Amino acid sequence: xxxxxxxxxxxxxxxxxxxxxxxxxxxxxxxxxxxxxxxxxxxxxxxxxxxxxxxxxxxxxxxxxxxxxxxxxxxxxxxxxxxxxxxxxxxxxxxxxxxxxxxxxxxxxxxxxxxxxxxxxxxxxxxxxxxxxxxxxxxxxxxxxxxxxxxxxxxxxxxxxxxxxxxxxxxxxxxxxxxxxxxxxxxxxxxxxxxxxxxxxxxxxxxxxxxxxxxx
Amino acid sequence: xxxxxxxxxxxxxxxxxxxxxxxxxxxxxxxxxxxxxxxxxxxxxxxxxxxxxxxxxxxxxxxxxxxxxxxxxxxxxxxxxxxxxxxxxxxxxxxxxxxxxxxxxxxxxxxxxxxxxxxxxxxxxxxxxxxxxxxxxxxxxxxxxxxxxxxxxxxxxxxxxxxxxxxxxxxxxxxxxxxxxxxxxxxxxxxxxxxxxxxxxxxxxxxxxxxxxxxx
DNA sequence: TGACAATGTATCTGGCAGATGTATCTTGCA
DNA sequence: TGCAAGATACATCTGCCAGATACATTGTCA
Numbered sequence: 337x338x339x340x341x342x343x344x345x346x347x348x349x350x351x352x353x354x355x356x357x358x359x360x361x362x363x364x365x366x367x368x369x370x371x372x373x374x375x376x377x378x379x380x381x382x383x384x385x386x387x388x389x390x391x392x393x394x395x396x397x398x399x400x401x402x403x404x405x406x407x408x409x410x411x412x413x414x415x416x417x418x419x420x421x422x423x424x425x426x427x428x429x430x431x432x433x434x435x436x437x438x439x440x441x442x443x444x445x446x447x448x449x450x451x452x453x454x455x456x457x458x459x460x461x462x463x464x465x466x467x468x469x470x471x472x473x474x475x476x477x478x479x480x481x482x483x484x485x486x487x488x489x490x491x492x493x494x495x496x497x498x499x500x501x502x503x504x505x506x507x508x509x510x511x512x513x514x515x516x517x518x519x520x521x522x523x524x525x526x527x528x529x530x531x532x533x534x535x536x537x538x539x540x541x542x543x544x545x546x547x548x549x550x551x552x
Numbered sequence: 553x554x555x556x557x558x559x560x561x562x563x564x565x566x567x568x569x570x571x572x573x574x575x576x577x578x579x580x581x582x583x584x585x586x587x588x589x590x591x592x593x594x595x596x597x598x599x600x601x602x603x604x605x606x607x608x609x610x611x612x613x614x615x616x617x618x619x620x621x622x623x624x625x626x627x628x629x630x631x632x633x634x635x636x637x638x639x640x641x642x643x644x645x646x647x648x649x650x651x652x653x654x655x656x657x658x659x660x661x662x663x664x665x666x667x668x669x670x671x672x673x674x675x676x677x678x679x680x681x682x683x684x685x686x687x688x689x690x691x692x693x694x695x696x697x698x699x700x701x702x703x704x705x706x707x708x709x710x711x712x713x714x715x716x717x718x719x720x721x722x723x724x725x726x727x728x729x730x731x732x733x734x735x736x737x738x739x740x741x742x743x744x745x746x747x748x749x750x751x752x753x754x755x756x757x758x759x760x761x762x763x764x765x766x767x768x
Numbered sequence: 769t770g771a772c773a774a775t776g777t778a779t780c781t782g783g784c785a786g787a788t789g790t791a792t793c794t795t796g797c798a
Numbered sequence: 799t800g801c802a803a804g805a806t807a808c809a810t811c812t813g814c815c816a817g818a819t820a821c822a823t824t825g826t827c828a
Contacts, residue, residue, distance in 0.1 A: 339783070340650065347657035358808050372653050373646030375784045380809055405808075415660075422661035426651045426669055428676075430589030430816075434556065435642045436710060437588050441563035442703040444631075445638035450703065453642055460644075486732060487658040487666065490725050494652060494718070501717030502710075509706050516702060555814075574776060591816050596778050621777075646785075 341378045342386060344368065346410060346418040351484060353409040354395050357383055367488070370468065370495055383408060391417055439509075447516040454513060458506045465499040468492065557598045560590055562607065562626060562634040567700060569625040570611050573599055583704070586684065586711055599624060607633055655725075663732040670729060674722045681715040684708065 348360050355363070357379050364374050383406075386392045391414035395407050410418075435457055442450040472492050479485050563584075564576050571579070573595050580590050599622075602608045607630035611623050626634075651673055658666040688708050695701050 340653070341784085343657075344653065347653070347660070350657065350660050356808085361808090368653060368656055371647050371649040371656075373648060373785085375786080377786070377810070377812095378784060418657070419661050422654055422657060423665050425672060426654050429648045429650060431587050432589060432645045433587045434645060436707045437556070437560065437563070437584065438638055438642050439710075440584055440587075440703060440707045441559075441566065441634070441638060442706075443700040444563070444566050445635050449639050456641060484659045486728060487656060490658075490728060491652045491656050493724070494655075494721050497717050497721040498714060501713050505710050505713040508709070512702060512706060557815085572776095573778080577777095589816085591814090593779070593781095593817065594815055 339378070339382070341374060341382045342391070343418060343421050344372065344374055345379075345382060345386060345408075346391065346414050346421075349392060349408060349410040350415065350418055354407045356405045356407045358405065359407075371491065386414070390414075447513045447520070451510065451513045451517060454506055454509050458503065458510070461499050461503050461506070465496065465503065468495050468499070472496070555594070555598070557590060557594045558602060558607070559634060559637050560584065560588065561595075561598060561602060561624075562630050562637075565608060565624060565626040566631065566634055570623045572621045572623045574621065575623075587707065602630070606630075663729045663736070667726065667729045667733060670722055670725050674719065674726070677715050677719050677722070681712065681719065684711050684715070688712070 344364070345360065348363055349355060352363070360379065361374075361376055364372070368374075383392070387394065387408070390411055392408045393411050395409040435453060438453055439450055442453075472489070475488065475492070476485075479488070482488075560580070561576065564579055565571060568579070576595065577590075577592055580588070584590075599608070603610065603624070606627055608624045609627050611625040651669060654669055655666055658669075688705070691704065691708070692701075695704070698704075
């Protein structure tokens with residue numbers, strides 16, 4: 337069973353051949369990165385393995401003189417493999433949301449702390465939303481005719497729709513928490529510290545079928 | 553730097569003391585499981601380590617005769633640690649959404665395949681939404697007076713809000729994809745197979761700050 | 769009472785995230 | 799033009815975690 341890293345690589349090469357590992361990293365950052373984070377540590381070993389398996393092959397685009405950089409393209413086998421995987425049902429990944437976890441146990445630290453988290457959440461998502469909307473505008477202008485465009489755009493719209501909902505919710509949450517704060521005097525603040533510059537995005541996943549509904 | 557597994561354990565014990573590892577697993581499934589999936593393989597070693605660190609301690613509730621089952625409660629140190637962590641800024645986890653990945657590369661397999669994925673997505677989320685709303689009703693009836701209730705309810709509302717938005721989006725996506733299908737004759741279908749019974753949920757995360765907006 | 773199933777409890781292992789390490793290119797200034 | 803300092807391109811290494819698996823205990827039916 338191949339890892340999903342394999343398919344990210346194949347997918348990227350299906351859109352644009354002759355890419356080096358490094359270029360793929362960059363491409364990922366600028367596109368799928370918003371819903372798929374790849375492990376770069378996994379990237380280079382995987383390129384080697386895929387080559388060994390005959391799914392991709394070293395290739396060279398009009399020699400640009402760049403030093404020891406290896407570029408790859410997809411083979412016919414690779415293309416077949418990608419299509420096969422695309423047609424398989426997707427596998428939901430386990431959810432992991434530290435923000436909600438802290439909110440869930442929030443009572444232990446008091447509403448003041450929760451308020452600070454929600455504010456941070458709100459700020460991050462506002463920025464992320466603005467960014468993704470901008471990417472949407474630029475991308476549409478540049479790629480509207482690209483054969484992949486409508487698929488790309490769909491994932492983008494997903495991100496926008498979801499972030500908008502999350503922002504709406506955060507306003508409500510803030511109201512609730514601020515009321516609680518008033519009710520019981522002021523709680524402590526979040527111990528502020530570097531908030532790794534403007535980051536936020538999306539990424540959905542799925543939970544597990546719960547039998548017991550003990551504890552909410 | 554302790555793993556977040558530590559804090560899930562501390563958090564659960566802060567709500568309900570005298571739990572065994574097994575009970576925690578069950579509790580997780582029925583509550584935080586919707587946005588936080590724990591590694592059960594990590595659970596038991598962590599219980600031992602936390603005991604060694606003096607953050608939790610073996611405890612026994614009115615002997616229920618159950619065989620070799622160890623129960624734990626939190627120590628004062630553990631409680632302090634939990635509060636400290638709660639006040640720290642949350643760390644967004646990297647996004648990983650295979651559904652969106654398949655949609656992004658969807659062009660390779662044709663709109664028919666994508667349509668099937670979106671339909672599955674829609675079904676799963678409808679179920680998940682119904683389930684979580686039900687849990688909300690039951691939980692509210694049972695716990696409305698519980699001191700943690702309002703925090704729990706907020707995370708629940710988050711889930712509901714987000715799933716609703718995702719369902720809305722999926723209707724739009726379906727329309728777009730079905731149009732594409734008509735335009736260019738029928739694409740192939742998803743290779744159906746067991747869809748691990750009614751599962752779905754939420755889980756948000758964040759992307760990374762992208763400089764290059766190459767692609768899309 | 770014994771056999772088999774279901775459930776409770778714990779450990780083991782391969783794959784991955786992110787930190788770190790090294791080469792190569794660019795720029796500013798003498 | 800030469801070269802030092804930093805930026806950027808590129809690759810690897812390590813500790814942690816998800817999920818599979820193993821083992822124990824309790825339930826149940828003949």
